[in-house]
Amino acid sequence: MSTPSAEARTPADDGVAPARPRRPSVGLIVLGVIAAVFTVGWGIAHFTYKEGGSVSNQMISYSVPTDDEVSLRFAVGRLTPGHVTCLVRATDAQHVEVGTAEVPVPPGDDEVRFELATTHRAASAEITGCWMTDTGNEG
Template sequence: MPESPSDLTSDGAAGAAAPGGDERGTRSAMRRYGGKPFIFLIGLIAAGIFTLGWGAALVSYGDGGGVAKQTVAWSVEDSSTASITFQVSSGDPVTCLVRAYDRQHVEVGQKDVEVGAGTKTVTTEIETVREAAMVEVASCREQGTTK
């Protein structure tokens, strides 16, 4: 029940304002909604920092180690030997892992091959436990790294 005619709105309904005027209601609204834009801004900044960090990690840990390898040719010499010719480009000496597989894709031989810095073409033979069906350069890494 309104205490005085001034507590009625223009349509005659009782006003819902708290005693003491509209100021208290505004403070309540600020308290209720005022922190959300600030929290949103903090979330937006955190998302930006996360995105920049993720991008830096992809660039840093990507396979851009500066070593490029390409198989030129491979052949099966006999039931216990296969050979491969491949090219490696690197600024530092590298160690390449060469693997031979049989028809069931089971590894039948492997060999570490040391290659000097620069662009080099290398031919190597791999001893196998049975006849190989395929030979590949599995990886090349700069010496002294675990990549």
């Protein structure tokens, strides 16, 4: 029995299979597409919901002068003139909601001061969101 010369040998003669080119599996491609779609959708939903479409807000300050009240000062920005409503809330040290209110912001106002009534002493306050409000009753 003769052995093939070095020039005529193949990888199969050595017992080693040739390396196949690495391609991503179908599952990995599908997972990547799902992740991309989710990321884009989340980004769109986040900016549309959080900013109310064309309304932005920023807490300037808050203080807790008494056990049953929080004083808030916040800024509202809007791309188009009109009425805005902002939802504000206060929580206690255990993160339990102790007060909430919808605050109307008339056209032209960009800084708001509001006294929020609470059920007991608050530890923090926040603006959970603002949105354009169609009053529809002006005539």
